[in-house]
Amino acid sequence: MTTTAARPGLVSAHGRRTAERFTESALVTDGRLLPTERLDAWLAERAGVNRFAVQRVPFADLDGWRFAEDTGNLVHASGRFFSVEGLEVRTDFGRTPRWTQPIINQPEIGIVGILVKEFDGVLHCLMQAKMEPGNVNTLQLSPTVQATRSNYTRVHKGSAIPYLEHFVAPRAGAVLADSLQSEQGAWFLHKRNRNMVVETTEDVEVRDDFCWLTLGQIHELLRVDNLVNMDARTVLSGIPFARPDGPARAVAGDDPFRAALVESVGGRRGALHSTVEVLSWLVEAKSRHMVAQRRIPLRALEGWRCGDDVISHEADKYFQVVGVRVEASSREVSSWTQPLVAPVGHGISAFLTRRLDGVLHVLAQARAEAGTLDVVEVAPTVHCLPGNYRDVPAEERPPFLDHVLSVDRSRIRYEVLQSEEGGRFYHAQNRYQIIEADDLPLAEPPGYCWMTVAQLMSMLRLSNHLNVEARSLVACLQTLW
The missing domain is CATH 3.90.79.40 (EvaA sugar 2,3-dehydratase subunit)
Structure with missing residues (x-):
């Protein structure tokens, strides 16, 4: 695990341990910087000032994507981002000893990180209202940084990732949590992200689509359907808490x-x-x-059918692979196309x-x-x-x-x-x-x-x-x- 030494007094500010400070933030259910009663209006405002559109399209309309001639794998022309390949699995776990399926292969480690800072003695988290093409409701609350390596190294030739400098070395501030964590094993092959929480004492410009919230406010939002996104939840899970007394x-x-x-x-x-x-x-x-996992050509899958606009199982179970065209004025690139996995x-x-x-x-x-x-x-x-x-x-x-x-x-x-x-x-x-x-x-x-x-x-x-x-x-x- 990679860590950075804290500046003297940062983690022990006011004589409190890190877990106790996080617990105190979780007990504060309203924020001075963005009161809870204004959150709905703020999210609606961010959705209103940005342009978002997602449309299902045939695979032939995916710009920069193609089915490789030798394997049938769905790949990007850059050789980066990710590919949709075939996987054969043999196991003694569960009731099915062998099967084949499509799988997302993305052999790079992304960063999902939350920047925290004290205001009036209470830790606040810098959260982002972020659009993702697969979201059912377009805009959800995400971590400060949520980026694949291809994105933050700017393979897409888009704009830089805001606040990334707080999460890659050399950085100022203190790392309060840092681990490599998996994503969905049913659909990803060996995919991991670096989950981080970093504290800063510096002045931080709050850009459009970002806001400071206490952990208590975020916990309240976790009670709302489809509001706090998966990447935020996984980072939040790694935050240490002390016994919530008081x-x-x-x-x-x-x-x-x-x-x-x-x-x-x-x-x-x-x-x-x-x-x-x-x-x-x-x-x-x-x-x-x-x-036992073995990568195989996508065209070698058993029990799966590939059409012009969907890859699906012959029993109409499990999941599908589809293509989408995306417009998002608030993203590093304003328009693109890509495949997505769609569960049934x-x-x-x-x-x-x-x-x-x-x-x-x-x-x-x-x-x-x-x-x-x-x-x-x-x-x-x-x-x-x-x-x-x-x-x-x-x-x-x-x-x-x-x-x-x-x-x-x-x-x-x-x-x-x-x-x-x-x-x-x-x-x-x-x-x-x-x-x-x-x-x-x-x-x-x-x-x-x-x-x-x-x-x-x-x-x-x-x-x-x-x-x-x-x-x-x-x-x-x-x-x-």
Whole structure:
């Protein structure tokens, strides 16, 4: 992990540790710089002053993209950005031992980073109202910087990425969080981004489409459908928090779930397994399972059909590959074309939780996917596209899926429809849920483990331990203190 030494006094400002300062920011639900009551108007204003248009087009109309003669892979003329290729997977994980599918191959590490600064003693995050071509609602709240290496090295010959200088060496300021994290293993081959939080004490010009928000304000926005984008959620998940004590959360004592969550975040007592045992469980899963991935020509896929404007599975399940033409006046390049992956239906990503001796635990699974870099990652209790299992016998459906689909609504503590990465996926959405399941047996099925929020947070300081959906759910959990 790359870090930069802080200037004297920066991380320890006012005698507080980093986690405590982040927690204090999360307890401030209104901001002096942009009051919460003005957020909707600000977002509407940014959408109104910029021009956005996305249109589905045939593959033949993708400028600079072509199907390679030798492989049929969908590639860019520059040889950069990404390609859509074929992948053969052989595995002993799950019910299907072998399959082929299209996969996005983007062998470069991007940067997703949030710049933070203290105002009136409270940390604020510099967030961006950003358009992505695959967003269902065009404009969403994103990190300060969200850029692939091809973009920030300006292969597209567009304008420079604002605030990038804070996230690449040499930089001023202090790195408060920095790790390499995966993206969707079902659709990406070994894709990772550098997730960063950097603090500055310098004056920062607030450009158009950017604003300073407290973590408390962002947590409120995480309760709104399709507003805080995936890249923001994954960076937010890696922020360290201290136990959220204080009068602002005193009401948690009247709610056993919230009181148990506070204890779970604090990590002072009551974990069913030690952190060493949790890490050993994950290593055991990596050692026990096999995932063999082999890149193959796109034209060699079995069970997939390629038309003039869509690549799809013959069973009309899983996902498609489509082409789009984009106009966006606020982006580094104002117009372009590209392929996108379009899932068939909405997904579900859910954590089942239960209280153990007054400490909230979540049931996580070790899950392999087609493009996972290191066999398995920690994933939500349920993580799937339910439509893929509409004709599958109950005994072969994902564990706990039917429990989640039929749960009493009163047991759902968080439920928001969140978008996935709009730069590569077209209208991809998951229903993120956090569900009380105190009647769930304590016995852990093979491949599952009960762990505290503090243990999840400790794993997020490392690279490639939690998948992107689990990281999103960790960010959502932090809104429920």
